[in-house]
Amino acid sequence: MTSSQPDQAPDAPLALPGYAHVYSGKVRDLYAPLDDSGAPRDDQLLLVASDRLSAFDFILDSPIPDKGAVLTQLSLWWFEQLVDLVPNHVVSTDVPSAVAGRAVLVNRLKMLPVECVARAYLTGGGLREYVADGQVSGVRLPEGLVDGSRLPEPVFTPSTKAPVGEHDEPMPYADVERELGADLAARARELTVAILKRGNEIAAERGILIADTKVEFGLEGDTLVLADEVLTPDSSRFWPADQWEPGHTQPSFDKEFVREWLISPASGWDKASGEAPPPLPDDVVERTRAKYVEAYERLTGRSFSAG
Incomplete structure (x- = not known):
């Protein structure tokens, strides 16, 4: 299988x-x-x-x-x-x-053909871009940043919305303006950053840092509407604030835990092979579920119930 x-x-x-x-x-x-x-x-x-x-x-x-x-x-x-x-x-x-x-x-909305991403901390694909040329999606960042560094201000780092089965690619803001028009691009940028800022204000009170997030917007007439999911362990990176330590990969409450296992020697999988990843061991499945549930309960203050 x-x-x-x-x-x-x-x-x-x-x-x-x-x-x-x-x-x-x-x-x-x-x-x-x-x-x-x-x-x-x-x-x-x-x-x-x-x-x-x-x-x-x-x-x-x-x-x-x-x-x-x-x-x-x-x-x-x-x-x-x-x-x-x-x-x-x-x-x-x-x-x-x-x-x-x-x-x-x-x-049902007319969805924007752009992945709207904001980053408050540097990690993942953003870190790889930064190491290559000091920029993320065309945004120049300060020198000397490392994995997990907090950015001076959250930045909008959009990407293409690639066809199914292909990779999204970083997208300079000028390309977003060409795709959406200057006014709509500016509104999408401002709202994406505002959502991440508000998210971090709330999450900080609950001991969680939101490193970055991806949001989906659609249009209802001329109104920009938030769609799909928002600030979840699938669309965002959640870090325990008391363990934040720039310079290495951070512990997380999101699917980054699964990604890390997949690229570890334990999985036996070569990401560059083009082959499908192996099934997850039961303990990785159980720990991933526990991380998702803990993120929900810490953020909302509610006990999780599936029904």
């Missing part, structure tokens, strides 16, 4: 009465509600978060139990914390019982 490429959803879509399956992505399945005539509506979607985990552009064989519920419920909590900054796409959490706790009915 081998890991699937992103365009190969590993599971058959659920049969949900009143909904038609539209699309399955790396970790989410989309359904359109049916109107009175039985035809799919074009103004709303049921967004269902699966327990699938994507890493290095592969869907791994090993799902993470309750991951879909954590991402959905944490996003709903964050939408409430951010509602004064930006409207969101949520219509209702009244969903079919088969997907209760991990699905939400949302407005």
Whole structure:
């Protein structure tokens, strides 16, 4: 059994009465509600978060139990914390019982063709860019930064939204302006940075640093609307504040833990081989679930319940 490429959803879509399956992505399945005539509506979607985990552009064989519920419920909590900054796409959490706790009915939007990323700390792909030429997505950063360094101010470091199965690439801001227009590009940049700043203000009180985050925006008329998920362990890097120590890879509450295992000798996998990664050992699956749940509980102050 081998890991699937992103365009190969590993599971058959659920049969949900009143909904038609539209699309399955790396970790989410989309359904359109049916109107009175039985035809799919074009103004709303049921967004269902699966327990699938994507890493290095592969869907791994090993799902993470309750991951879909954590991402959905944490996003709903964050939408409430951010509602004064930006409207969101949520219509209702009244969903079919088969997907209760991990699905939400949302407005269908015209999605921006740009990955909106903001960074408060330097690590991951941003660090690799910085080491190469002192910049991230065309943004010049101070000299002397190391893995885990806090940036003077959060920066907008967008990337391309690559076709399924291909890698996103860093995108200079001038290219974002050409893609979206100057006004929309500026609004997307300001909101992405504002979301990360607000996230860190709240997370800091709970002992978590949010190193970086990716957000999705869509348009409803001329209004920019926050969509998909926000400030979750899949879309962001969460670090325990009391263990932050620049100069090396930080402990995390997110899927970086899985990435680190995959590139370690323990996995036996060569990232450069083009081969699919191996299944995760049970203990890595269990520890990853525990990290996701701990992030949810520390941030929200609530006990996690999958239902």
